[in-house]
Amino acid sequence: MADRHDLVIIGGGPGGYAAALYGASAGLDVAMIENQKVGGTCLHVGCIPAKSLLETAAVRRALASAAEYGFTIDEPALDFGVSQDRNQGVIDKLHKGLSSLLGNRKIRVVNGTGRLLGPGRVGVSGGEDGDLELEGDAVVLAAGSVPRTIPGFEVDGQVVLTSDELVKARDLPTSAVVIGGGAIGCEFASMMADLGTEVTILEALPKILPGLDTDVAKLVERSFKKRGITIHTGVEVKGHEPGGAGTTVQFGDDQSIEVERVVVSVGRRPLSDALALDGTGVEVDERGFVKVDENCRTTLEGVWAVGDLVPTAQLAHVAFAEAIVVIKDILGEDPTPVDYTRVPWCIYCHPEVAFAGLSEDAAKEAGHDVVTVKHRFGGNGRALIIGEADGLVKVIAAKDADGRAGQILGVHMVGPWVTEQLGQGYLAVNWEATVDEVAQFIQPHPSLSENFGEAVMALTGRGLHG
Ligand SMILES: Cc1cc2nc3c(=O)[nH]c(=O)nc-3n(C[C@H](O)[C@H](O)[C@H](O)COP(=O)(O)OP(=O)(O)OC[C@H]3O[C@@H](n4cnc5c(N)ncnc54)[C@H](O)[C@@H]3O)c2cc1C
Numbered sequence: 077m078a079d080r081h082d083l084v085i086i087g088g089g090p091g092g093y094a095a096a097l098y099g100a101s102a103g104l105d106v107a108m109i110e111n112q113k114v115g116g117t118c119l120h121v122g123c124i125p126a127k128s129l130l131e132t133a134a135v136r137r138a139l140a141s142a143a144e145y146g147f148t149i150d151e152p153a154l155d156f157g158v159s160q161d162r163n164q165g166v167i168d169k170l171h172k173g174l175s176s177l178l179g180n181r182k183i184r185v186v187n188g189t190g191r192l193l194g195p196g197r198v199g200v201s202g203g204e205d206g207d208l209e210l211e212g213d214a215v216v217l218a219a220g221s222v223p224r225t226i227p228g229f230e231v232d233g234q235v236v237l238t239s240d241e242l243v244k245a246r247d248l249p250t251s252a253v254v255i256g257g258g259a260i261g262c263e264f265a266s267m268m269a270d271l272g273t274e275v276t277i278l279e280a281l282p283k284i285l286p287g288l289d290t291d292v293a294k295l296v297e298r299s300f301k302k303r304g305i306t307i308h309t310g311v312e313v314k315g316h317e318p319g320g321a322g323t324t325v326q327f328g329d330d331q332s333i334e335v336e337r338v339v340v341s342v343g344r345r346p347l348s349d350a351l352a353l354d355g356t357g358v359e360v361d362e363r364g365f366v367k368v369d370e371n372c373r374t375t376l377e378g379v380w381a382v383g384d385l386v387p388t389a390q391l392a393h394v395a396f397a398e399a400i401v402v403i404k405d406i407l408g409e410d411p412t413p414v415d416y417t418r419v420p421w422c423i424y425c426h427p428e429v430a431f432a433g434l435s436e437d438a439a440k441e442a443g444h445d446v447v448t449v450k451h452r453f454g455g456n457g458r459a460l461i462i463g464e465a466d467g468l469v470k471v472i473a474a475k476d477a478d479g480r481a482g483q484i485l486g487v488h489m490v491g492p493w494v495t496e497q498l499g500q501g502y503l504a505v506n507w508e509a510t511v512d513e514v515a516q517f518i519q520p521h522p523s524l525s526e527n528f529g530e531a532v533m534a535l536t537g538r539g540l541h542g
Contacts, residue, residue: 081107083406084198084212086190086351089116090392091383092218093174094399100181102407107210108183109190109200115171116220117384118392124170125243126263128163130424132156133270137426141463154271157246186210191352192217195378214378214406217358217366218395219351221344221384226255228315229340235323236316236338239264248273249336253325255313257284259423261341262296266425269305276306276335278313278327285423289435289488291450291470296490299427299466346385361387370413371405372398380405394419420502422495427467430498433486433505439472447481448472451531451542453491457522467491469531471501473511481511481535487528497525504532511535 083099085092088110096108113120132154139152178185188203198215201207223238225231233241239260250273254265257279269275277284277300284300284307285293300307311328322336346364353360357376359367365387372380380402383395397414404411423429439446453459453467470488473481487501504514515536519529533539 078197078209078211079107080211081105081184082212083107083214083216084190084210085109085216085218086192086198087116087218087220087383087385088114088185089218089220089383089395090118091220091385091395091399092116092216093178094396095216095218095382095402096183097177097181098400099403099406100183102403104403104406106181106183107186107212108178109186109188109198109210111187111189111203113171114178114185115167115174117222118395119167119170119174121240121243123392124167125163126239126260126267127424128166129159129243129267130263130426132159132163133267133426136270144463156248156271160244160246163243189350190219191350192356192358192379194356195376214380216399216402217351217374217379217381217385218383218399219347219385221346221390223340224343224345225340226313226342229255229313229338231340235318235336236340238340242339249322250274251322251335252276252337252339253278253333253335254339254341255325256341256343257281257307257309258341258343259285259421261339262300262423262425264339264341265300265305266303269300269303270426274304274335276308276333278311278325279307279309280312282310284309285429287421287435288429289431289470289472289486290437291468292429292431292488292490295466295468296425296427296429300425303426344384344390348385363387371411372402373405388414388416389419389421391419391421415506418502418506420498422498424495427464427491428494429490430494430501431486431488432498432502433484434472435486435488436470436472439474439485444485445475446472446485447475447535449481449531449534451527451534453524453527455541456524456527458524458526459492461522462492464492467494469494469501469527471511471528471531471535473535480537483508483510484514484532489528491524491527493524497528500525500528 082104083106085108096106188200193199198210254261257277265275314326316323316325324334326332359375366381382398384390401411420432450470454465459465467490472486474483476482484504514532519526
């Protein structure tokens, strides 16, 4: 006989475990099926290891500027294995914490691969918990995604890697090609360049980091080039010929480059296949994403889907937000759907990028008459103290009938620790706050966040320092 629960979740990544934790805290009896380790891509091969590696790069940059602060140190040597052990320590700690949280909330974690058998019925097989069937009044699909690959670039973990292999690598190459100049590709390129690898980015689109405000994108590109990263945009990768200590990658019009390693970073594929959705009534689009409505309901009653499995922004915090919407929907609480045009985006390359809301071009395309301001970190005391003054905050506001700046439509930042500064901008955009309202807020001094305050104040027509 099948075990019955209020909620059965397939997948224990951010989407799945957020649904489990939030559901259990609302009193639901929850079972969650995971075939690897709870925490998913984000904890084990995504956000956390990638940011840990970027922190190693940040330490290297700090050491490079130590002499400016009066320190005399020998040329630092990196034992990347030690760095990776530290990163694994962070992952292990978080994994232990998450496992305890799930246990404390009495969530049943089932080890195995889950598949949908029909409305409210889930089969589990191939794991430590054996073959079993679970029944749930509600079922949430949260199977996540895996890296996409490209034909001709078989992943061997030695010469050709995806993010899965790179975050676990025990050493770094002297040279590397990163195929794909999106957020993940640029984070890896930035990290490797700071740690001494000669990096080339090959991007098929006309620019790296598509979707960024143009002023922000330009600044990142300039910084990358200054740090020796070569960028080829608008080029197609044709194939590669292994030989010697690496391989020769062919791209564009008869161009080629010899490198030790290739990092393929061309997006992620939803893992819908293993869920055996054919014939269940849960529809999947042509790219394999599970189709959902604004409350993440699938086309089969009683079944929801969240996270990288659905065609929305592939971000851990979006998966969290969708999971909360789902639980509220299950509880009949009429949730406010996620507004995907206003979610926070953070890219942790150097310099960091963070934004919420419309870019200047997107605002104009959407028919807004806009007023914009750019405030650079060059005049910010804290930025100069920490030696990271390259960057800016750009605020895009709607132009009111009197010509003055009104509602804040977008906040775009590039520079030091902007991923930690976006909060105010995110709140302003989502609160639909006006420039006059936000300009009232006091910013601590000296702080990097003063730059946001100054930018907004400038939009009122009166500024302090700019
Ligand atoms: C290198 C890298 C860096 C990233 N950095 C960031 C970042 O800085 N910020 C950010 O917000 N996002 C980042 N992301 C994206 C983020 O990791 C994903 O958006 C997030 O993990 C999606 O969560 P999820 O729960 O939908 O899927 P996943 O995290 O992929 O979790 C799905 C889980 O389900 C399990 N599973 C799959 N199928 C089954 C099945 N049939 N039965 C049982 N279990 C199953 C898998 O083993 C996995 O544990 C990054 C991703 C990568 C690769």
